[in-house]
Amino acid sequence: GQNIDQPTEMTATEGAIVQINCTYQTSGFNGLFWYQQHAGEAPTFLSYNVLDGLEEKGRFSSFLSRSKGYSYLLLKELQMKDSASYLCAVGDNAGNMLTFGGGTRLMVKP
């Protein structure tokens, strides 16, 4: 079966750092994706991890541990525009589909 868990909501302060965790149990694995989705808009690609370790891209970093079925997205120097839902998704072995978690709604406060 496919199971991806992430917190439903998080709140953080502008300028701070926030870590959004994602755990997964899937029958196949072809990489872990993070997407950002503002209300009423398309999900936009943030990061892709297929090997263990940390991938850094500007203010955003993503970490993967395949043995633990665990990933996190780290957002630094939070800005008000970072208020959005963050979706964790696992690609299947065939590369045919993404299985998404329920999304974490992040609210950044002044």
Added chain:
Amino acid sequence: ETGVTQSPTHLIKTRGQQVTLRCSSQSGHNTVSWYQQALGQGPQFIFQYYREEENGRGNFPPRFSGLQFPNYSSELNVNALELDDSALYLCASSPGQGDGYTFGSGTRLTVV
């Protein structure tokens, strides 16, 4: 700005009706996937097409069907609409299987 466009942006249908949603992908994107996203939830995979053939399907009944055309456009058809079909329908395309996906802004379908 996304390279994937969907139409219409909003749609209201009556239970039992049929609906066709459309997606136009970026040139060269041979893979298109469709997802259903209920309010407050993550997207759920409906099916994927690669070079006009369905090559993956999620846990959706046969009344959900699709087509992909040579001009990188695609359709999602839903027959016998039910109230629970109310959701945001997202189209996502990529150059090939397993590559990164670009999502469209979606079609918000309301079934009354």
